[in-house]
Amino acid sequence: MVELLAQSFANGIIIGALYGLAAVGLSLIFGVMKILNIAHGEFLMLGGYAAFWIFTLTNIDPFLSLPLVAIGLFLLGAGIYKLLFSGVARLQGELRMNSSLLVAFGLCLIIPQVATVLWTGDERAITPVYSGTAFEVLGIRFGYVPMAGLLVAVVVTFGLQIFLSKTYFGKSVRGTAENWKAARLMGINVDRTYLLTFALGAAIAGVSGILVGLTQVLLPMVGMSWTLKALIVLVLAGMGSIGGTLVAGIIIGVAEAVSHIFIGPYAIVVGLVIFLLILMFRPQGLFGKA
Amino acid sequence: MVKNWKKLALGGVIVLVALVPLMTQRTDFLTWFTLILLYITLSQSWNIIGGYAGQINLGHVAFFGVGYLAARYLWLFGVPLPLALLAGAVAAPLLALIVGAPVFRLRGVYFIIGTLVFAEILKHIAWTAIPIASVLPAEYLTAYSLVPRYYLSLIVAILAVAVVYVISKSKLGLGMMAVREDEDAARTSGVSILKCKLSAFIISTALAGLAGGVFAYYATGAYAGSVFEPIWTFDSVLIVFVGGAGTVIGPIIGSVFFVLLQQLLAVYLPGGFHLVVFGVMFILVVLYLPGGMVELMGKRRR
Numbered sequence: 001m002v003e004l005l006a007q008s009f010a011n012g013i014i015i016g017a018l019y020g021l022a023a024v025g026l027s028l029i030f031g032v033m034k035i036l037n038i039a040h041g042e043f044l045m046l047g048g049y050a051a052f053w054i055f056t057l058t059n060i061d062p063f064l065s066l067p068l069v070a071i072g073l074f075l076l077g078a079g080i081y082k083l084l085f086s087g088v089a090r091l092q093g094e095l096r097m098n099s100s101l102l103v104a105f106g107l108c109l110i111i112p113q114v115a116t117v118l119w120t121g122d123e124r125a126i127t128p129v130y131s132g133t134a135f136e137v138l139g140i141r142f143g144y145v146p147m148a149g150l151l152v153a154v155v156v157t158f159g160l161q162i163f164l165s166k167t168y169f170g171k172s173v174r175g176t177a178e179n180w181k182a183a184r185l186m187g188i189n190v191d192r193t194y195l196l197t198f199a200l201g202a203a204i205a206g207v208s209g210i211l212v213g214l215t216q217v218l219l220p221m222v223g224m225s226w227t228l229k230a231l232i233v234l235v236l237a238g239m240g241s242i243g244g245t246l247v248a249g250i251i252i253g254v255a256e257a258v259s260h261i262f263i264g265p266y267a268i269v270v271g272l273v274i275f276l277l278i279l280m281f282r283p284q285g286l287f288g289k290a
Numbered sequence: 291m292v293k294n295w296k297k298l299a300l301g302g303v304i305v306l307v308a309l310v311p312l313m314t315q316r317t318d319f320l321t322w323f324t325l326i327l328l329y330i331t332l333s334q335s336w337n338i339i340g341g342y343a344g345q346i347n348l349g350h351v352a353f354f355g356v357g358y359l360a361a362r363y364l365w366l367f368g369v370p371l372p373l374a375l376l377a378g379a380v381a382a383p384l385l386a387l388i389v390g391a392p393v394f395r396l397r398g399v400y401f402i403i404g405t406l407v408f409a410e411i412l413k414h415i416a417w418t419a420i421p422i423a424s425v426l427p428a429e430y431l432t433a434y435s436l437v438p439r440y441y442l443s444l445i446v447a448i449l450a451v452a453v454v455y456v457i458s459k460s461k462l463g464l465g466m467m468a469v470r471e472d473e474d475a476a477r478t479s480g481v482s483i484l485k486c487k488l489s490a491f492i493i494s495t496a497l498a499g500l501a502g503g504v505f506a507y508y509a510t511g512a513y514a515g516s517v518f519e520p521i522w523t524f525d526s527v528l529i530v531f532v533g534g535a536g537t538v539i540g541p542i543i544g545s546v547f548f549v550l551l552q553q554l555l556a557v558y559l560p561g562g563f564h565l566v567v568f569g570v571m572f573i574l575v576v577l578y579l580p581g582g583m584v585e586l587m588g589k590r591r592r
Binding site: 036084087088094097098099101102103105106107108109110113114116117224228231232235265266268269272273275276279280 | 346392393395396398399400402403404406407408410411414415418520524527528531562563565566568569570572573576577
């Protein structure tokens with residue numbers, strides 16, 4: 001029992017880090033632009049399939065193709081922002097939020113269908129030769145691939161954290177998030193900041209997608225469920241804390257994995273219920289500013 | 291005079307639609323018409339909360355699903371169909387009041403994701419708790435005919451349209467629209483926000499539950515989880531926005547257009563591809579034509 005609990009705990013941390021990483025991109029866009037990109041999971045799915053394609057067609061290792069996919073999704077995100085969101089981003093307050101949400105919703109309908117045409121509706125996974133290998137510590141199994149995924153999630157999250165707090169561009173992003181009107185008056189190019197933020201969020205979604213392809217399965221319809229996961233984590237963590245988002249993801253992952261022992265297939269509901277409770281009783285989230 | 295013409299035309303359309311089963315025996319046509327009518331009911335029910343009251347409820351399917359479950363199992367248990375339908379129409383707003391009420395206290399974007407997640411919880415529970423598809427028993431199947439299904443959908447659709455029409459002409463409807471445009475301004479003008487939202491919510495979910503009941507009578511076999519799939523909500527949202535949100539006629543046009551496009555494209559394109567066409571149209575409507583197809587027609591007339 002103890003062993004089972006420990007194993008579930010470890011699995012929860014690994015999958016939770018993935019939830020966290022998926023939410024980091026969403027949180028970045030939401031926090032800075034006040035746009036809820038519910039097509040985030042679709043970007044994630046595209047990133048996963050891109051790595052799947054690169055791996056099966058050219059046999060390049062998925063961990064090596066990671067920067068490639070990130071750049072590809074960055075460009076795609078920038079293009080989609082220019083085409084669809086740049087007009088909406090000029091609106092104010094609630095109108096911006098609602099209109100952007102509806103545009104993203106339209107994308108949620110289109111992208112999975114396009115993906116079905118490109119990659120069929122069959123389950124796909126990225127399976128390099130080492131994908132099943134694992135090591136054991138104190139009777140708990142750790143797969144090499146999931147551990148590498150955990151590492152990627154942590155590195156990307158803290159990389160983003162440092163990027164936002166230490167660089168000049170990061171400063172302009174934080175300024176825009178705080179108050180875009182004041183930022184504009186201070187000479188920050190808000191439009192460009194939005195463009196880069198959106199593209200960066202898409203790139204992070206792409207990276208999460210590779211990890212999903214490596215440790216879970218890819219399906220054209222998988223996007224919405226990842227968006228939901230990311231939303232849950234986002235609400236649990238609250239705004240403005242990138243590191244906190246990763247931690248919140250791990251909390252959800254562990255809660256799901258451990259509760260799976262006791263309530264079986266209903267475990268997936270646990271995260272959702274946590275989400276509703278947090279939304280109602282602590283809307284600023286665990287790590288957000290009130 | 292103009293008003294009389296409108297009434298006459300409306301009566302003509304209803305009579306014509308009522309005569310459809312007499313004019314054609316083709317099951318594909320009847321299925322299309324039944325689906326159109328079902329979508330009119332479902333999208334009108336969303337239109338009340340989303341179009342008139344302006345609350346983007348992405349968890350609408352929860353009430354459709356609960357209406358389906360209540361009506362389906364009562365009906366198969368032997369309860370007369372009208373009573374089973376009524377049970378569905380009552381169960382949905384009850385669920386809304388008991389479980390949904392906290393979610394509906396949320397505002398803005400938190401409302402949107404709150405409702406989405408609420409429906410998602412029910413979906414997972416439905417798939418897990420009732421994993422076996424509910425198939426009609428043999429004696430029901432041998433007696434199965436599309437004609438009564440068609441008429442039931444027609445009656446319910448007329449009811450839904452009438453409800454929306456009455457709302458659009460009433461003080462309550464005006465209040466809902468005020469809430470949609472600016473909640474704070476509405477409150478300052480003496481509109482009871484809670485009353486407007488709550489009535490919109492109850493009427494909307496009751497109609498959704500009724501639509502679920504119609505589907506319970508129509509479907510020969512269905513998984514309990516599948517009636518909680520978010521696609522039902524998404525279809526309604528699409529139909530309402532593309533047709534014209536906050537109008538009586540918009541969702542009707544949207545439903546006809548949606549179902550016919552879906553069926554026609556299914557012949558020529560891989561399944562589900564109509565969603566791409568509709569998704570593109572939806573984005574265009576949101577960005578450039580907030581009034582939907584109704585607005586487009588109004589512009590041409592002028």
